[in-house]
Amino acid sequence: MKDRLRILSIHNNYKIRGGEDESRESEERLLKEMGHEVDFYEESNNRIDDLNLAQLALKTVWSQESYQAVRQKLKQNRYDSIHVQNFFPLISPSVYYAAKAEDVPVIQTLRNYRLICPNGLFFRDGRVCEDCLGKSIPYPGIIHACYRENRGATAATVAMLTLHRTIGTWFDRVNLFITLSEFARQKFIEAGFPADKMIVKPNFVHPDPGVGSGSGGYALYVGRLSVEKGLDVLLSAWERLSDKVPLKIVGEGPLAELVMDAIERMPHIEWLGKRPIAEVHRLMGEAMFLIFPSKWYETFGRVAIEAFAKGTPVIASNIGAIAELIDPYQTGLCFNPSDPQDLAEKVEWCLNHPNSVLEMRARARAEYEAKYTATQNYQQLIEIYQRLS
Incomplete structure (x- = not known):
């Protein structure tokens, strides 16, 4: 060639x-x-x-x-x-x-x-x-x-x-x-x-955004605010979690009003709207974990590997291509699609196993370095x- x-x-x-x-x-x-x-x-x-x-x-x-x-x-x-x-x-x-x-x-x-x-x-x-x-x-x-x-x-x-x-x-x-x-x-x-x-x-992901600290004490969602992305599942799971962990939401879309309604009931949810990619990566690096609640057959899941690059584990729906990216209990967790109760339980598992989540951070970063540079x-x-x- x-x-x-x-x-x-x-x-x-x-x-x-x-x-x-x-x-x-x-x-x-x-x-x-x-x-x-x-x-x-x-x-x-x-x-x-x-x-x-x-x-x-x-x-x-x-x-x-x-x-x-x-x-x-x-x-x-x-x-x-x-x-x-x-x-x-x-x-x-x-x-x-x-x-x-x-x-x-x-x-x-x-x-x-x-x-x-x-x-x-x-x-x-x-x-x-x-x-x-x-x-x-x-x-x-x-x-x-x-x-x-x-x-x-x-x-x-x-x-x-x-x-x-x-x-x-x-x-x-x-x-x-x-x-x-x-x-x-x-x-x-x-x-x-x-x-x-x-x-x-x-x-x-290029250039490499570098490893984050994971010390922000919050969960993060990044993506379009739409039904196929599972935003309703995410918000329903957070109602079940009460105020156990703050949630930051980054993105825009047709379900913005649903997010605003949820914030009125759950002040520990914060909607940041659209943010520059550098800030998104900073937020990813400081998050305890990223939530990827899609309901549809994602063809890939770029947000997940951006999180891996920052050393952040991903809790994702066990559906489509996104399920391929996650090695359960190694780089993140998978939950039953469209099941807010199961998502809430996986979040609670992470909150109850901080040392395991810390180990996941190293493995998530290693996954990025091995496959997605x-x-x-x-x-x-x-x-x-x-x-x-």
Whole structure:
């Protein structure tokens, strides 16, 4: 493989940025730091508001604009590969065909479940939903208006998924898929994706934020204030715990009012809103433990490895990829998903076993150093690109 790669990164920019945006950007920065060249083809989802439903549907299924733009980029510069981070909804799978026309290999990172679930989450009405898994036409998504709570928009998504599955886009136009966890890999294989093209490469934390003290005397939640993240489970668990341990909540989202109502009843809960990443890492380092109460199939769980980097154990739902990250009673604890009583009991166990929690801190940091640093991730990424040579 050449010492210096040239990669074209393709992705949509969302209105609401999340951990996966940070993970993608960290990966791109890392490649640049190591002397490789990363160019971009980007779309902003702010443009969605300027399109009517018919225009959005056409772009979702096939964007001729993206096809032509990407093909022109590939003609002008010789790339070693294009790396599609996210094509939905405005870029569309047409970019795979542009790459094929110019004989450039394609890697697709699967940062959500969009290719096998119309809303990308496997989550509906407050619970895990696999109604569309494995269906050649994922019609239940239309019935339940899973994308944007809009049947028309969902129908456009289903049309895109159905057409490109039928004509073999995922199988014939993508050389390799990257999933962030073995759990996600198995879901895509269950849906019919070729196992030999599915590679697991986790996210990472860079630069190293350094070890914290764990002396803050509080529990911490960091994430979107939403149902799928299990915020209601967290607050219900804290009602059961009474005032045994303070809870700090970092993040924004649609359940903000639920948090404010809880604070009125439980003054030992503090909502800090959105905070800069440096402050989030400081809070993580001082926390006794981080709570990760998700109800949905997380594709990874970046917040958990950020906590590990700070030496902070994680109490997490035993569901999806997040359960893979936790070694029970070594780097944290797992509780039954959507079970506030079990979460409360796991918190009490930690409060009653301070020496064990202290030992967990060292093991959590060691887990980060062994698996989630830039060095390990760079080596994994280069090995993936080598497979395309």
